[in-house]
Amino acid sequence: MRSDARNVAELTDLRAMRGRWLGEGDGRALSLTVTAPGRTNYAWCTIPMPVVGWDLAARETVEAEIANCGNRPTEVMLWVVGRRGWDAVADHATLAPGESRGFSCRLRETFPDGTPKVDPLQIKQVQVMVPKALEGAAIEVRGLGVGGSASPWQRPAARVDVPDMDNGPPAPGRRVRYHLEGHEASGIYAALYLPEDWRADGHFPVIVEYPGNIFYTPGCYSTGRPEQCVIGYGMTRGRGTIWISLPFVDLAAGTIAEDGWGDADATAQYAVRAVEEICQRFGGDRNNVVLAGFSRGAIACGYIGLRNDRIAKLWKGFHACQHYDGDGWRGATMPGAMERARRFSGRAIIHTDNQPGPFRELMAETRAEVTFLRSGLGAHACAMFLDDRPSTRELRDWYAGLTRKSP
Numbered sequence: 001m002r003s004d005a006r007n008v009a010e011l012t013d014l015r016a017m018r019g020r021w022l023g024e025g026d027g028r029a030l031s032l033t034v035t036a037p038g039r040t041n042y043a044w045c046t047i048p049m050p051v052v053g054w055d056l057a058a059r060e061t062v063e064a065e066i067a068n069c070g071n072r073p074t075e076v077m078l079w080v081v082g083r084r085g086w087d088a089v090a091d092h093a094t095l096a097p098g099e100s101r102g103f104s105c106r107l108r109e110t111f112p113d114g115t116p117k118v119d120p121l122q123i124k125q126v127q128v129m130v131p132k133a134l135e136g137a138a139i140e141v142r143g144l145g146v147g148g149s150a151s152p153w154q155r156p157a158a159r160v161d162v163p164d165m166d167n168g169p170p171a172p173g174r175r176v177r178y179h180l181e182g183h184e185a186s187g188i189y190a191a192l193y194l195p196e197d198w199r200a201d202g203h204f205p206v207i208v209e210y211p212g213n214i215f216y217t218p219g220c221y222s223t224g225r226p227e228q229c230v231i232g233y234g235m236t237r238g239r240g241t242i243w244i245s246l247p248f249v250d251l252a253a254g255t256i257a258e259d260g261w262g263d264a265d266a267t268a269q270y271a272v273r274a275v276e277e278i279c280q281r282f283g284g285d286r287n288n289v290v291l292a293g294f295s296r297g298a299i300a301c302g303y304i305g306l307r308n309d310r311i312a313k314l315w316k317g318f319h320a321c322q323h324y325d326g327d328g329w330r331g332a333t334m335p336g337a338m339e340r341a342r343r344f345s346g347r348a349i350i351h352t353d354n355q356p357g358p359f360r361e362l363m364a365e366t367r368a369e370v371t372f373l374r375s376g377l378g379a380h381a382c383a384m385f386l387d388d389r390p391s392t393r394e395l396r397d398w399y400a401g402l403t404r405k406s407p
Contacts, residue, residue: 056146194242248267303340306343356372
């Protein structure tokens with residue numbers, strides 16, 4: 001297993017780390033030192049897939065030897081990250097000063113219900129991460145390679161592959177980095193997908209989606225950025241609907257807020273502008289706009305999506321997965337959620353993997369048709385929307401029915 005990266009400049013993503021290569025050839029090591037972590041307190045180095053790809057179809061693991069070269073205990077994670085949807089597997093350990101350990105990421109690891117976490121044929125990168133980064137922490141990575149043999153990979157039936165986000169112009173079947181007018185020079189962007197059947201004279205429903213918070217644990221790989229959203233694509237299988245994944249924004253810094261709400265009022269204003277611009281430029285149907293989100297994004301359905309009367313009027317329905325407004329996270333208290341819920345003027349709300357009990361009174365305030373689904377995935381992730389399980393079929397039917405109804 002190899003990467004095309006031959007010097008530190010070719011490591012495409014170094015966050016709060018500086019790196020250097022030690023040695024030559026197969027015996028070389030990557031030395032990484034944490035610099036000044038940002039407010040998210042994660043530091044990492046990404047080792048990109050080479051142009052020729054990695055042949056992992058019949059392999060069991062991706063492995064590396066990692067040593068703690070610093071003077072304090074350091075938690076380390078080794079990730080293998082896929083390019084299609086919510087796909088990543090990890091190994092992690094806290095290393096004592098001077099300790100070296102073999103890390104092994106299982107390519108055939110599954111969620112509790114047996115759903116594969118990654119497609120070995122669609123691996124994007126390996127990522128070495130220090131999740132509780134302290135300045136000066138130092139590690140060395142050696143022997144990145146593969147281990148074990150597995151039966152040839154069999155793609156799950158009816159699996160949906162979410163398109164990669166690229167930097168080209170919007171086009172049918174393509175997902176692109178999209179800057180609102182006036183934001184072209186900033187670091188704030190959305191991920192825009194025009195459906196395969198899009199045409200310039202068409203009129204299409206719109207799904208707006210918010211991502212989860214930045215959060216990395218062995219069971220959850222969440223970047224906090226819009227390109228990781230998958231729910232809207234899973235709900236539509238890429239046809240018949242414009243799908244835009246929105247950021248939480250920090251306008252003062254000109255960046256996406258991976259953690260928290262950013263400026264919540266500015267985030268709501270950005271959403272209003274995005275819907276108006278998408279409808280005007282690409283034929284979005286203003287009477288058929290649905291807001292969706294996972295985790296932080298699910299809370300945002302109420303906390304951001306009902307923040308004021310102007311944004312509340314956009315939505316015909318909500319789809320919230322694993323959390324909702326009122327659970328107390330980052331100021332989303334129940335009294336405030338009750339007040340926001342009264343602004344909902346759409347038709348229906350559907351929840352995936354939320355318990356009805358805590359939200360029964362809150363949902364009553366919306367006066368909406370409310371549905372609760374259980375996916376059975378058994379994990380804090382979005383993979384359930386990319387397969388053909390009963391809850392996903394019911395969600396797709398719910399969405400089709402909602403957007404067929406008159407305003």
